[in-house]
Amino acid sequence: MKDRSLLMIPGPIEFEPEVLAALGAPTNSHVAPEFIEEFGQALERLRDVFLSSDGQPFVIAGSGTLAMDLAGANLIEPGDRALVVNTGYFSDRFGELLERYGAVVTHVRAPVGARPTLDEVEDALKGAVYQVMTVTHVDTSTGVVADVEELAALARRYGVLTVVDGVCSVAGEALRMDEWGVDIALTASQKAISVPPGLALLVAGPRAMEKFRRRKSPVANYYADWTNWLPILQAYEARKAGYFGTPPVNLICALNVSLKHILTEGMEARFRRHRALGSACKAAMAALGLGQVPVSAECAANTMTAPRYPAGVSGNDLLPRVKAAGAILAGGLHPAIRAEYFRIGHMGTANAGDLLATVNAIEAGLAACGYAFEPGTGVTAAVRTLALAQVDLR
Amino acid sequence: MKDRSLLMIPGPIEFEPEVLAALGAPTNSHVAPEFIEEFGQALERLRDVFLSSDGQPFVIAGSGTLAMDLAGANLIEPGDRALVVNTGYFSDRFGELLERYGAVVTHVRAPVGARPTLDEVEDALKGAVYQVMTVTHVDTSTGVVADVEELAALARRYGVLTVVDGVCSVAGEALRMDEWGVDIALTASQKAISVPPGLALLVAGPRAMEKFRRRKSPVANYYADWTNWLPILQAYEARKAGYFGTPPVNLICALNVSLKHILTEGMEARFRRHRALGSACKAAMAALGLGQVPVSAECAANTMTAPRYPAGVSGNDLLPRVKAAGAILAGGLHPAIRAEYFRIGHMGTANAGDLLATVNAIEAGLAACGYAFEPGTGVTAAVRTLALAQVDLR
Numbered sequence: 102m103k104d105r106s107l108l109m110i111p112g113p114i115e116f117e118p119e120v121l122a123a124l125g126a127p128t129n130s131h132v133a134p135e136f137i138e139e140f141g142q143a144l145e146r147l148r149d150v151f152l153s154s155d156g157q158p159f160v161i162a163g164s165g166t167l168a169m170d171l172a173g174a175n176l177i178e179p180g181d182r183a184l185v186v187n188t189g190y191f192s193d194r195f196g197e198l199l200e201r202y203g204a205v206v207t208h209v210r211a212p213v214g215a216r217p218t219l220d221e222v223e224d225a226l227k228g229a230v231y232q233v234m235t236v237t238h239v240d241t242s243t244g245v246v247a248d249v250e251e252l253a254a255l256a257r258r259y260g261v262l263t264v265v266d267g268v269c270s271v272a273g274e275a276l277r278m279d280e281w282g283v284d285i286a287l288t289a290s291q292k293a294i295s296v297p298p299g300l301a302l303l304v305a306g307p308r309a310m311e312k313f314r315r316r317k318s319p320v321a322n323y324y325a326d327w328t329n330w331l332p333i334l335q336a337y338e339a340r341k342a343g344y345f346g347t348p349p350v351n352l353i354c355a356l357n358v359s360l361k362h363i364l365t366e367g368m369e370a371r372f373r374r375h376r377a378l379g380s381a382c383k384a385a386m387a388a389l390g391l392g393q394v395p396v397s398a399e400c401a402a403n404t405m406t407a408p409r410y411p412a413g414v415s416g417n418d419l420l421p422r423v424k425a426a427g428a429i430l431a432g433g434l435h436p437a438i439r440a441e442y443f444r445i446g447h448m449g450t451a452n453a454g455d456l457l458a459t460v461n462a463i464e465a466g467l468a469a470c471g472y473a474f475e476p477g478t479g480v481t482a483a484v485r486t487l488a489l490a491q492v493d494l495r
Numbered sequence: 496m497k498d499r500s501l502l503m504i505p506g507p508i509e510f511e512p513e514v515l516a517a518l519g520a521p522t523n524s525h526v527a528p529e530f531i532e533e534f535g536q537a538l539e540r541l542r543d544v545f546l547s548s549d550g551q552p553f554v555i556a557g558s559g560t561l562a563m564d565l566a567g568a569n570l571i572e573p574g575d576r577a578l579v580v581n582t583g584y585f586s587d588r589f590g591e592l593l594e595r596y597g598a599v600v601t602h603v604r605a606p607v608g609a610r611p612t613l614d615e616v617e618d619a620l621k622g623a624v625y626q627v628m629t630v631t632h633v634d635t636s637t638g639v640v641a642d643v644e645e646l647a648a649l650a651r652r653y654g655v656l657t658v659v660d661g662v663c664s665v666a667g668e669a670l671r672m673d674e675w676g677v678d679i680a681l682t683a684s685q686k687a688i689s690v691p692p693g694l695a696l697l698v699a700g701p702r703a704m705e706k707f708r709r710r711k712s713p714v715a716n717y718y719a720d721w722t723n724w725l726p727i728l729q730a731y732e733a734r735k736a737g738y739f740g741t742p743p744v745n746l747i748c749a750l751n752v753s754l755k756h757i758l759t760e761g762m763e764a765r766f767r768r769h770r771a772l773g774s775a776c777k778a779a780m781a782a783l784g785l786g787q788v789p790v791s792a793e794c795a796a797n798t799m800t801a802p803r804y805p806a807g808v809s810g811n812d813l814l815p816r817v818k819a820a821g822a823i824l825a826g827g828l829h830p831a832i833r834a835e836y837f838r839i840g841h842m843g844t845a846n847a848g849d850l851l852a853t854v855n856a857i858e859a860g861l862a863a864c865g866y867a868f869e870p871g872t873g874v875t876a877a878v879r880t881l882a883l884a885q886v887d888l889r
Contacts, residue, residue, distance in 0.1 A: 108522065110524055125519015128685070129507075133823065163555075164556050164743070165740060291744075297743070298742065322595075344828070350691060434738070
């Protein structure tokens with residue numbers, strides 16, 4: 102019997118064998134023709150995954166926080182005003198980061214598990230002249246999803262650039278840079294992009310690039326400075342070598358494989374699959390009597406679920422038992438409610454089998470903790486929801 | 496017959512199968528006990544590889560330039576004076592980077608292929624009160640090695656912190672943080688550390704950490720800010736989980752394997768092996784009548800060799816032919832002499848067989864370019880030098 106538990110946290114996730122094989126293959130020179138072709142393809146495919154026709158892709162060794170830093174350091178000039186649509190821990194982080202680069206930051210906040218209303222955001226936009234608005238598409242700390250389409254449309258009406266932290270969303274939640282008028286979207290490799298951690302990924306649209314080009318002050322962060330990377334990325338996409346820092350060759354080859362998988366599935370099919378998995382997981386938790394951090398179905402993400410522990414069950418009791426039963430889950434992250442909830446990632450490669458195995462492991466964990474419920478309740482609810490979704494889950 | 500050429504550039508290099516296997520293994524949670532143990536071990540081993548008893552190790556997703564940025568952004572406060580012991584392209588980069596963080600930078604320069612004398616450096620140190628001196632241990636653009644031991648001793652006499660860019664040296668050239676009084680040493684994974692590219696590695700000694708702790712201004716670079724990473728790295732070393740950004744799990748597992756290999760060989764044996772390989776490669780090039788960028792044997796690195804093309808032979812002619820004969824080499828990088836020389840890396844995992852195969856491929860390439868020499872001259876010189884070195888080259 103397999104003795105490896107499924108990695109069902111909100112990143113890193115389960116990765117495909119072909120992606121892992123590319124990662125572990127012998128390393129080529131970063132200026133070899135074969136690698137130049139791989140890197141060039143990955144840049145082109147990234148644009149397709151972000152649904153951007155004319156954005157500039159950036160692929161740089163680093164974590165998701167570096168991707169946020171690439172946006173903040175290059176876009177913000179001291180004195181710029183930024184509005185943070187705050188839905189949790191990672192929205193707080195974006196605000197702190199923008200302040201580091203001299204932005205005057207206003208947060209539009211909501212209670213934990215909720216999201217600011219469009220009216221609240223519009224009121225803030227009316228209150229001052231902002232250059233940039235940030236939106237955390239899915240806040241990994243709470244599983245709250247923002248309405249990026251409406252928010253970006255609103256920002257556009259006020260002439261404000263929209264920056265989407267899509268770390269827990271890109272290639273899972275629907276995110277359409279062109280159609281929605283998103284100016285920057287960013288993510289990290291280990292989430293729905295489905296490549297082990299180590300790559301910061303960002304696509305910057307024309308308005309964002311124009312703001313960058315018109316900067317009067319130098320970018321304060323040397324490593325993140327697009328001035329250094331732009332000619333290199335343009336060179337690789339034109340199938341020429343360039344050098345600023347050594348690109349993470351193995352990770353980029355793995356990225357290229359995963360982007361090919363993603364585009365072969367197709368973005369619309371992928372969005373539908375994540376919606377089905379998200380609904381099924383939430384239906385299972387509800388059937389088991391577990392509450393959730395997001396205060397409504399509308400503001401709950403498709404890429405992850407954040408259930409609350411039932412009365413009498415703690416994370417220290419439950420999570421090791423779920424792991425022993427086959428699924429590795431994550432504890433709480435938001436400081437205000439850290440001990441009250443756990444987190445399940447079901448993004449990227451996850452299929453129906455992974456989800457059912459995870460719900461089954463949660464049932465086993467709950468039973469071992471002495472929580473009373475009819476065995477199979479969660480799994481049955483998940484199966485029924487998946488059947489209703491009529492989605493090809495491979 | 497194997498149809499894969501050896502990767503003998505100054506990084507990335509040939510990696511061990513066990514390291515690549517760790518890189519390509521299924522990813523664990525970044526807070527799983529097994530990974531916490533691996534990360535903790537890697538941090539402890541890094542200190543041993545840097546020959547530092549009390550330094551703080553940093554392991555962060557990024558390129559070698561991020562490692563330089565970690566040093567510059569955290570150490571420099573606006574108005575600090577920094578002295579750059581300049582031996583090439585990467586010394587220029589360090590100066591530019593320090594200026595980004597507000598340093599007033601003075602370069603002590605030397606002609607391309609040479610290095611400033613200790614007297615020249617001391618004259619500069621007498622001329623102003625500096626807080627920081629940077630030394631590029633091996634400038635990958637020229638293959639010039641700096642005398643870090645003497646330079647660090649000199650800086651100490653003037654109360655100046657020594658920062659060593661060891662990207663092309665750490666775990667290859669002798670570098671002894673404690674014994675030589677080096678305050679920061681840094682590198683990237685893809686060089687003599689022998690792990691595919693994607694990790695910035697740095698060890699900061701007590702005086703450097705003290706300067707950081709006494710900062711009056713915030714660190715200008717958010718991602719590189721030690722304030723964010725220090726508690727996390729301390730937690731992992733104490734075998735506890737911590738979170739700032741998702742650590743690059745697979746790369747860190749691969750790092751831990753390679754550091755174990757390095758320490759099993761032993762640092763002194765490793766330094767001797769690199770000296771033997773460096774001498775043998777240089778003897779081979781000299782026997783073939785090729786000059787070298789470093790102006791003397793004393794200032795030529797052990798981790799790489801930078802031979803000049805012989806008259807009538809260009810890089811476009813030679814390098815593809817060498818590759819076809821079994822070894823991938825790198826072209827020139829220093830802007831002043833880019834077309835005049837090429838670069839051979841012989842660090843990390845390289846053994847006698849790799850070096851002889853590389854010299855043999857260079858001979859084949861030179862012959863195909865019509866260059867006149869007695870076949871076997873280079874290989875024979877290398878073999879004789881290796882025999883004299885009496886080093887176990889596995």
